[in-house]
Amino acid sequence: MNAQLSMTDGTPSPLGVFQRGDGLNIAVVSQNAARIFFCVFDATDEKEICRLALPQRSGDVHFGFVSGLGIGTRYGFRAEGPWDEALGHRFDIQKLLVDPYASEIDRPFTHSPELLKRGFDTAAIVPKSIVTAPSTVATPLPPANPSFIYELQVRAFTKLHPDVPPEKRGTVAGLAHPAIIDHLLKLGVDTVELMPLAAWIDERHLPSLGLTNAWGYNPVTFMAPDPRLAPGGFAEIRNAVEALHSAGIRVILDIVLNHTGESDEEGATLSMRGLDNALYYARADGRLVNHTGCGNTVALDRTPVMQLALDALHNWVNRTGIDGFRFDLATVMGRSAKGFSTDAPLIAAIEQDPVLSKLMMIAEPWDVGPDGYRLGQFPPRWHEWNDRFCDDVRRFWRGDRGSTGNIATRLAGSSDIFGHRQPSRSINYVAAHDGFTLRDAVTFSAKDNHANGEGNRDGSAHEVTWVGGDVKTLLATLFLSRGTPMLTAGDEMGRTQRGNNNAYAQDNTVTWLDWKNADEGLIAFTAKLAELRKNHPLLSSDRFLTAADATWLGADGAAMDWNGSHPRVLGLVLVGENERLAVWINGGVARAEAALQPRDGYSWARIFCSAEGPGLPGHSVSLFIERRPHSSGVPDETLLQLATAAGVERQWWEIDGTHHAVSPESLRVMLTALRVPHATPEDARES
Incomplete structure (x- = not known):
């Protein structure tokens, strides 16, 4: 089996498998393994042609060097050690393991019942890691606050686009197509947020239902791109990022560091679990901690695991030139035995890193563990998804009593949450990939997730909806509010998921954008809102309101009476260096008038309204500008x-x-x- 290859002394760094001279240096972390084996596979089939134990160990790093191998070598690891569930040890020499530091794998992960069987050799059904050449360091664009973030899932976004060549549809390469970039520019997008690209595996219940994971939030490895999304690997991603950069569009990558697709104690052994389950995953009371709702929680507070996460972030930046990250269930990043803290090892390391500290960081500021909701508590320069914005906006337009004060706070930048920072740190949205689409949020009163095969038990049963409401009004509220607006791809087209508010397993027309039947009027409306925001910086000013530069008005034009009985009409007058604007919201059914008093020599004019009709139509958002008449x-x-x-x-x-x-x-x-x-x-x- 060893094919005349032999292992000699290597070096404990860098971690992973890299070419050095006439061979490969191998270094892998395991605290509790007795031995780690480096397994080489034939280039054309699944034959294991070499299995060599790493001869050296320094601390928790097992390492060695093998001559005669180089770039393109297909390999995996096997780990020998105890099986002791009480201590969290699940070593199984029969399990082929993907290198956590691999930048390429030879195929997607596919779930199989054999992956769950102890003692079953999985070499034939597990992807092989591939040794890759070093990359020249790509360069992100200069740091800048985004003005319009567009969240998209690569496959769903281009799968049905008629202008993208068939071989590129559903892949990262499709993002570089001129038709795609033209659409983004027409909308006014300056930042795209790509849903996960790292290699993932389907949840184990999906294959029997004939379903597959469509979103990628179930990674096995943090570093290797999934071949389904990027068959050309990092080169394909880099080309797409460069094309977007050339158009002035920044790229944020949604990355999942909080858990892996190895799932709970009944899950598959694919990589970290087999290398050292007790090291890589958090445990309590003899079981895996599940702060993620996905079966396990990566122990990011432990030095070797934290280093893996940091190295993964650097790998994506260096190889692609992306401009930042959005962290799924980011509360996990701040957890340790002492609880949550923004001084936790991983967050502190990111903030001290000379490269990462200059990139944009976005937190999804919650997880499902105890005290997991941490909105507003991440480092000052970080941006955070603001779900309060979404819920409060929908509640107001639905007509909930007591909601006027909340929508005013959201319109003004959410100072109750981000008052110690800046409004831009609030990522505002009225719909995201989780939950109803924007169209469905005004169409369905309850979820319809039966297509997911879980008896409609999955997905939130308490999502706020505005049945019979208006998508344009929600969009206008989003773009005329201070903070950073985010739109999920397709919501500008009127897309629907047919009432499914948890479409993670719908890799089909439920999630694929229907470009042929896109609502062109709604696209133009969205683009107009983005243009208004760009042309009138008062709307996006990155500071909170003061009495000197803002006045709240009631329906009669007098100062707003916040103690009034369920007010449904409110105006916000904004005063800037060169202009005065007024945002009016009419949450009632009946038309109202904009009671605005101009300065001497000026007059107010409506320049935008989300609905047709004079004045302030019912259920509408309007924007007025004060002008001095000119000849x-x-x-x-x-x-x-x-x-x-x-x-x-x-x-x-x-x-x-x-x-x-x-x-x-x-x-x-x-x-x-x-x-x-x-x-x-x-x-x-x-x-």
Whole structure:
């Protein structure tokens, strides 16, 4: 079996399998294994041609060197040690194990009952790790706060796109297609948040139901891309990231570090469990801790495991140039035996890291463990998914009593949660991949998850919905609120999941975007909102409101009476250097009037409304601007369009990052200097 290969002394770093000279250096962490074996496989079939024990150990690192092998070698590990469930040891020499440090595997993970059987040799059914060449270091874009995040699942996003070549549909390569990038730019997206790309395995109950995991939140390895999404590996991902970067779009990767697809005590042995179950997973009272709801919890507070997580983050950044991470169930990252803390080892290490500390970090600030809800408690520079925004917005529009104060707080940036930071740290959304789509949130009063095969028991039974409501009104609330707006791909098209609010196992037309039947009117409406937000920086100002720059109004135009009886109409007047805006929300059914008093020499004009009709239509969001009448009669919005066409920048930043919008008066001066006609509406049309 050993094919005339032999193991000699190596080095304990770097961890993983890497080419060195005329051979491979192998280093793997296991605290409790007696021996670790390096297993080499034939390039064309499943034949194990070599099995060599690593001869050296330094602390918890087993290591060695083998000559005559190089880039492209297919391999796995086997670990020898005790089987003692009371102590958490589950060593089984018959289990082939994927290298946690592998950057490539030769096929996707596929669930099989044999993976669960103790003593069954799994070499034929487990993917092989592949030795990869070092990569030149890719470069993220310069740090900047996002203005519009677009969450997407790679496969669902491009699977049915008619312009993407068939061989690229459903893959990362499809993201680089001009039709995809054009759609993102048309919407005004400046940041995409990719749902997980790391290699995952289906939950063990899915195959018998004829289902597969469609989202990828069940990883086996943190480093290797899944071949289903990126058959070209890291090179494919890097090419897509570079294409997006060239269009000015940043890329955030959703990464799952909190658990693995090895699941609970009845789960498969694929990698970490076989290398050292007691080291890699948190345990209590003789069992695996399950703060994730997925069967296990990765022990990220332990130094070797924390190092694996850090190395995985570096691997994705260095090989692809991504601009940051969104951490699934991020509370796990801050857990230790002492409870939750943002000084926990992994979070502290990220903040001290010279590379990672400069990238964007987004926390999903909860898990399902005790005291797992930690919204607003992550480091100051981190962004956090704000589920309170989603729920409070939906409750107000549904008509819940006592909801007016809450929607005002969300509209103003959620100072009750992020007051010690900045509004931009709040990732605002009205729908996400978890839960109903935006269309379904105004269509269904209860979930319909029967297609998932769990008797409709899965998914939240308490999701807030607004049956009979208006998608446009929800979108307008999102984009006219302070904070960072996030939209899930397809919600701008009116997509539906047919009432399924937990579509993780629907790798089919339930989740695939229907591009042919996309609601083009809704797409244009969404793009208009993003453009409004860009053209009027007051809407996205990254500071909280004060009495000097904001006034809350009631339906009569007087100061808002927050103690009034269930007020449904409210206005927010925003005062900036160059303009005054008013956001009006009419949560009632009947039309209302915008009771606004202009300054001398000015008048108020409505420049946006989420519904048709004069004034403030029922269930609508409107935006007004105060203008000084000018002889040309050309609206400010037309000036902005002319300035864009002429290449005039409409905003600028000071050295300290302070943001300014160019005033309409300044735009007129510059357009005049450029000899762009704009004196009359007729001039503007000709220009």
